[in-house]
Amino acid sequence: MSVAYEATLEFAKSLDQQDKIAHYREQFHIPKDKGGNNWIYMCGNSLGLQPKSTKEYINQELEDWANFGVEGHFEAKNPWMPYHEFLTESMAKVVGAKPIEVVTMNTLTTNLHLLMVSFYQPTKTKFKILIESDAFPSDRYAVESQLRFHGFSPKEGLVEWKPRPGEDLLRMEDLETILKEQGDEIALLLIGGVNYYTGQSLDIKKIAELGHAKNCMVGIDLAHGVGNIKPELHNSGVDFAAWCTYKYLNSGPGSLGGLFVHEKHANDKSLKKFSGWWSHNKTTRFNMRQELDVMPGAEGYQLSNPPILSMAAIKASLDMFNEVGMDALREKSEELTGYFEYLLNTIESDAIKIITPSNPKERGCQLSIQVKNADKGLHEKLTANHIITDWREPDVIRCAPIPLYNSFEDVYKMVGKLKELV
Numbered sequence: 001m002s003v004a005y006e007a008t009l010e011f012a013k014s015l016d017q018q019d020k021i022a023h024y025r026e027q028f029h030i031p032k033d034k035g036g037n038n039w040i041y042m043c044g045n046s047l048g049l050q051p052k053s054t055k056e057y058i059n060q061e062l063e064d065w066a067n068f069g070v071e072g073h074f075e076a077k078n079p080w081m082p083y084h085e086f087l088t089e090s091m092a093k094v095v096g097a098k099p100i101e102v103v104t105m106n107t108l109t110t111n112l113h114l115l116m117v118s119f120y121q122p123t124k125t126k127f128k129i130l131i132e133s134d135a136f137p138s139d140r141y142a143v144e145s146q147l148r149f150h151g152f153s154p155k156e157g158l159v160e161w162k163p164r165p166g167e168d169l170l171r172m173e174d175l176e177t178i179l180k181e182q183g184d185e186i187a188l189l190l191i192g193g194v195n196y197y198t199g200q201s202l203d204i205k206k207i208a209e210l211g212h213a214k215n216c217m218v219g220i221d222l223a224h225g226v227g228n229i230k231p232e233l234h235n236s237g238v239d240f241a242a243w244c245t246y247k248y249l250n251s252g253p254g255s256l257g258g259l260f261v262h263e264k265h266a267n268d269k270s271l272k273k274f275s276g277w278w279s280h281n282k283t284t285r286f287n288m289r290q291e292l293d294v295m296p297g298a299e300g301y302q303l304s305n306p307p308i309l310s311m312a313a314i315k316a317s318l319d320m321f322n323e324v325g326m327d328a329l330r331e332k333s334e335e336l337t338g339y340f341e342y343l344l345n346t347i348e349s350d351a352i353k354i355i356t357p358s359n360p361k362e363r364g365c366q367l368s369i370q371v372k373n374a375d376k377g378l379h380e381k382l383t384a385n386h387i388i389t390d391w392r393e394p395d396v397i398r399c400a401p402i403p404l405y406n407s408f409e410d411v412y413k414m415v416g417k418l419k420e421l422v
């Protein structure tokens with residue numbers, strides 16, 4: 001934006017008028033208060049809002065199930081047998097991958113475990129796993145249980161990349177130091193592409209280069225990156241990634257996750273893998289033979305026939321993402337979060353502090369507001385005013401203005417209320 005920002009409602013509205021993708025807001029159900037006013041929903045980083053089209057997509061499958069029973073696998077408008085394939089191309093575009101590298105299946109933590117079967121194959125001397133010190137708890141539990149499963153204690157096997165004392169964000173130099181000192185003992189790096197707590201977006205290409213230089217496998221948790229930033233997974237060179245779709249991808253509570261395995265591993269038969277009938281070559285799967293013929297690429301990681309109703313919701317969302325495109329989305333997102341940051345900085349109070357990086361390249365849309373004395377009451381007051389954010393222990397309010405459905409007016413009103421409350 002070339003014009004200087006102004007902290008007025010008129011200015012916020014003028015930004016909405018210039019917004020080329022503003023009309024997508026109409027395509028979502030925005031929760032309302034009793035008086036019929038829209039909530040200010042800034043929590044799409046936790047659960048994205050429902051696209052109005054989702055019901056139609058799911059109804060289509062319910063109808064086809066009613067009308068065709070088992071024949072729906074072939075006769076449905078979108079036949080269930082290959083249904084996951086209808087998602088692959090759009091999902092690949094969203095994360096910057098090739099179709100062979102991506103599949104939609106299971107949930108995030110399950111996928112992390114299945115990926116670690118392949119990409120965490122420790123030896124006696126090279127067995128450690130490196131994570132961020134404030135990694136999402138599920139990732140930490142998953143990694144610790146993998147260590148134990150292979151006979152190592154988390155105490156000896158878990159290496160943490162920490163912010164420096166008095167700082168909130170991670171520094172790449174510190175990762176370099178850890179790898180220089182312990183790289184020969186580290187088997188795997190599993191890092192959040194966008195940190196769930198601070199909102200910091202890391203240079204995953206750089207992380208891949210540093211890890212690979214020490215012969216470590218590199219995996220990325222993209223739960224907070226997918227549909228938010230443009231991770232360019234293929235070009236980054238990371239070995240694998242996994243994400244959920246209910247946050248920025250608006251696919252509904254507990255919906256299926258996505259998985260990426262880099263093309264360089266697509267045909268590697270030496271990688272250990274857990275298998276099921278959906279891992280098998282789809283042209284001969286129903287011959288029910290005894291020998292497994294694993295599909296190349298990400299599809300070979302599937303175990304089971306997938307839940308179509310959840311996939312229908314993902315399809316509704318991905319069709320929208322495909323139509324808008326990540327470029328347009330990201331362009332608005334930088335603008336919206338930039339304006340949000342500008343407004344927050346007009347609050348003259350030391351009760352709150354933004355800990356997310358101010359460089360747009362080092363963040364997605366989320367801003368994490370650290371609250372002095374861990375005053376959770378501030379978050380509760382926002383919620384009471386139908387301004388939906390989330391509180392993360394110990395002391396952060398996470399706010400994510402979502403480019404698909406939040407407006408500049410939303411962020412203006414949110415900051416107005418916050419100003420009143422602090």
Ligand SMILES: *Cc1c(COP(=O)(O)O)cnc(C)c1O
Binds near residue numbers: 107192
């Ligand atoms: C949301 C989130 C999860 C949740 O995992 P599920 O298996 O989908 O319940 C895990 N890790 C990170 C980093 C997340 O942000």
